[in-house]
Amino acid sequence: MKRILVTGGAGFIGSHLCERLLNEDNEVICLDNFFTGSKQNIIHLLDNPYFELVRHDITTPYVVEVDEIYNLACPASPVHYQYNAIKTVKTSVMGAINVLGLAKRLRAKVLQASTSEVYGDPNVHPQKEDYWGNVNPIGPRSCYDEGKRCAETLFMNYNLQNDVKIKIIRIFNTYGPRMHPNDGRVVSNFIVQALNGQDITIYGEGKQTRSFQYVDDLLEGMIRMMATKDSFTGPVNIGNPVEFSMLELAEMVLKLTHSKSKLTFKPLPQDDPTQRRPDITLAKNELDGWEPKIPLEEGLEKTIFYFKNLLNK
Ligand code: NAD
Ligand code: UDP
Numbered sequence: 155m156k157r158i159l160v161t162g163g164a165g166f167i168g169s170h171l172c173e174r175l176l177n178e179d180n181e182v183i184c185l186d187n188f189f190t191g192s193k194q195n196i197i198h199l200l201d202n203p204y205f206e207l208v209r210h211d212i213t214t215p216y217v218v219e220v221d222e223i224y225n226l227a228c229p230a231s232p233v234h235y236q237y238n239a240i241k242t243v244k245t246s247v248m249g250a251i252n253v254l255g256l257a258k259r260l261r262a263k264v265l266q267a268s269t270s271e272v273y274g275d276p277n278v279h280p281q282k283e284d285y286w287g288n289v290n291p292i293g294p295r296s297c298y299d300e301g302k303r304c305a306e307t308l309f310m311n312y313n314l315q316n317d318v319k320i321k322i323i324r325i326f327n328t329y330g331p332r333m334h335p336n337d338g339r340v341v342s343n344f345i346v347q348a349l350n351g352q353d354i355t356i357y358g359e360g361k362q363t364r365s366f367q368y369v370d371d372l373l374e375g376m377i378r379m380m381a382t383k384d385s386f387t388g389p390v391n392i393g394n395p396v397e398f399s400m401l402e403l404a405e406m407v408l409k410l411t412h413s414k415s416k417l418t419f420k421p422l423p424q425d426d427p428t429q430r431r432p433d434i435t436l437a438k439n440e441l442d443g444w445e446p447k448i449p450l451e452e453g454l455e456k457t458i459f460y461f462k463n464l465l466n467k
Pocket of ligand 1: 227
């Protein structure tokens with residue numbers, strides 16, 4: 155039995171990860187400051203004697219004896235990470251220093267949840283791991299993008315200088331049950347609006363693209379990445395390579411919810427990337443042929459089912 159620390163474990167992805175690690179007979183310590191996560195996400199795990207919940211902010215060191223660390227603590231939606239931009243940078247950078255220091259002392263393995271946002275508004279399409287990105291260092295998204303880029307730098311340097319066993323995954327847009335209904339991200343926004351009969355808010359003309367990955371596919375990639383040989387650090391893209399425009403996404407959500415909501419067009423936020431799609435060749439090669447299995451329509455159905463219950467629809 156391994157003892158595993160999941161920072162950001164009460165968030166959307168973290169709560170699914172805690173559940174899966176427990177199901178695979180691990181002991182799990184979930185650390186969270188509940189900024190965007192909630193007890194509701196992990197309430198069903200609290201009775202499990204192999205699960206521990208710790209209220210803690212990762213910007214200050216936390217000491218515990220573990221074999222592995224998944225570092226997920228960081229708000230992920232633009233609305234939330236821009237709410238307190240300085241805190242977002244601190245969470246990524248000081249959080250990375252704190253988990254890396256812990257991993258160094260314990261000789262534990264540590265995985266960083268990095269992001270496709272390190273590619274910014276990419277000039278290369280689809281994005282491969284050797285593309286350095288196109289990020290505005292002083293724009294409204296920079297607290298998140300540059301925080302995550304600096305975290306990658308720290309991870310690589312703790313590996314090179316101190317032999318810390320690190321893994322970096324670059325996660326592309328992921329959705330599923332337990333996304334926060336007011337999170338501001340496009341999938342939860344469209345589903346909640348469609349179920350409530352409100353207008354669907356398309357930012358810009360809706361021609362910008364994203365590649366949406368269902369949360370279970372991400373978890374499989376994450377866990378396979380943690381199990382790779384020590385010499386493989388990544389970064390590795392984990393995402394679904396099928397690309398959709400926001401208009402196509404809106405149409406699919408309307409069809410699946412049988413909603414009569416209308417589309418409404420709002421200004422495109424500054425520095426909003428125009429396109430994004432992962433090249434997943436490296437993940438396929440290094441993670442035993444890993445690739446996403448759940449098509450958007452199927453994943454949306456599961457997510458809509460979750461939001462229907464949550465909103466009593
Ligand atoms: P989320 O906001 O639901 O989860 C983040 C969790 O971290 C929350 O529970 C929050 O309370 C916690 N947290 C935030 N700041 C903290 C701090 N200072 N100390 C302790 N806990 C803190 O978001 P998510 O979608 O579950 O994302 C999880 C991770 O995956 C994040 O690091 C995010 O950057 C990364 N990621 C997510 C996506 C995506 O599409 N969902 C894409 C790329 C990367
Ligand atoms: N978006 C939209 N309507 C919304 C929320 C988001 O059209 O109600 C757009 C947003 O401008 C972006 C895309 O959907 O182009 C994905 O946004 P999200 O915040 O989910 O993720 P990110 O921009 O970080 O990839």
